[in-house]
Amino acid sequence: MPNKYFCIRRLHYSLVKIHFCKVNKGVCLCIFLRVHVFGACLGTERARGLAQTLLNVPYGESEGEKLDVYVPTTTSLDVPLVIYLHGGYWQFLSKEESGFMAVPLVHKGVVVVAVGYDIAPKGNMDLMVSQVRRSVVSVIQQYSHISGLYLCGHSAGAHLAAMILSTDWSQYSVTPQIKGAFLVSGIYDLLPILSTYVNEPLKMTEEVALRNSPSQLVPQLKLSSSNCDIVVAVAQKDSPEFRKQSEDYYKTLESTEGLKVTLEDVPNTDHFNIIEQLVDGDYHLTQVGTPIPTSFSLFLLIYPFLFLLLLLLAPPYLLPPYLLPPYLLPPYLLPPYLLPPYLLPPYLLPPYLLPPYLLPPYLLPPYLLPPY
Secondary structure, eight states: OOOHHHHHHHHHHHHHHOOEEEOGGGOEEEOOOHHHHHHHHHHHHHHHHHSEEEEEEESSSSTTOEEEEEEOSOSOSOOEEEEEEOOSTTTSOOGGGOOTTHHHHHTTTOEEEEEOOOOTTTSOHHHHHHHHHHHHHHHHHHOTTOSEEEEEEETHHHHHHHHHHTOOGGGSSOOOOEEEEEEESOOOOOGGGTTSTTHHHHOOOHHHHHHTOGGGOHHHHHHHHTTOEEEEEEETTSOHHHHHHHHHHHHHHHTSTTOEEEEEEETTOOTTHHHHGGGOTTSHHHHHHOOOOHHHHHHHHHHHHHHHHHHHHSOGGGSOGGGSOGGGSOGGGSOGGGSOGGGSOGGGSOGGGSOGGGSOGGGSOGGGSOOO
8 A cells, every 4th residue: 555654745845845936927826736746656655566676776976866766576687677757847856756657667567767866956957967867877787688778757857858868978988779768748948947937946047058958959869869769748738838848849859850759749638647647557658658578579570470480391290280281181180072082971972972782772773772
C-alpha cells in the first residue's frame, strides 16, 4: 500500500513553496499543484512496491545529484532504460515524486531512472543543464549492458531532455546512443520567460537564456541525436504559450533534414494530467512512449523468415502433417481421394475395382452368380 504519510509530507513541502506568483504584467496566478503532487507521490510509492529500487544513487558530488533506479524483476540484462526528468518550472518538485511512470514500464521489462538535480534558487540554469547531462553519462557508465537508452521529460524536464539531445558529447567521456526522446509539454525557448515570475529565482540573463534554449541548438541536436526518434507531446488544454512552444519546436525539428520527429496533441488533458496518466498502461502516451525490448522487437522482425527456413530445411519427421506434401505423408494420414486404389478400404473403392467376392449380388454379372 502507498505510504500516505510520505505523500502528505511531500505535498506539504511543495505547497509551502508554492504561493501566489506574479506573472506577465502583474496578473496573479495561483499555481495549484496539490492534486499533481499527491498523485505523483502515490504513483511513486506504488512503483517502489512493484520494482526493485536503488534509491539515492550518486552521479556527482552535490547533495542534489542523485538517481532513483526502478529495476524490473527480470533475469535479462538486455533491457531498455528510460531516464525521467521531472518538471516544476526548474524550482519545484524532485525525484522523490518522479517514480510514477515506472508503474507500467517495469512490468514490460524496462528500467526507469528518475534524476534529481539542484532546482532554483540553489541551482541556476547552467548548473541544471550540466547536471542532467552528467547524469546520462553516469547511467551509461553504470548500465552499459542495456539494450537502448530513452529520455522522458515533462515541462521543465522536457526542456532539460531537449538540452541533453543537443549536447556536444566530445566534452564528455562517453557518447550516449539515445534511441528515443519523449518531450511532454515543454519549454524550448527561454527568452519569453525572462520577464516572468519564473525567472525570479533563476536570475537568467538573455545570454544564459539563449545558450540554454533548445530551439537555438537544433544544428547541434542534428549532429548528436540524428538517430533518435523524438516525440513532442502537448496537452489539449495546455496554456497558449506551452502549445506554441511545442508546435514551434516540432516544426523546427521537422524542417531539419535527417531528424525523426512526431507531434502528439493529446486530447482531454491539461498540463499536469498529461504526465500523471503515465501510470496507466492503457494510456495513449504510455503506449506511444514505451520502448520494446530489443530482443523482442528483433524476434518479431525475423520470425517470418525463421518460419520459412524451417519449412525449407527441416526434415519431414519434424514438420506437422498439414505442412507436409502428400507424397511424404504416410498412407494413414492421406485423405481418401489422395490414396492409390490398392490402399483404399473396400467400402471406398468403386465397384469395378472390387474383386467379385466383395461385390453384392445385384452388382454381379449373371455368369458370376452362384446357382442358388
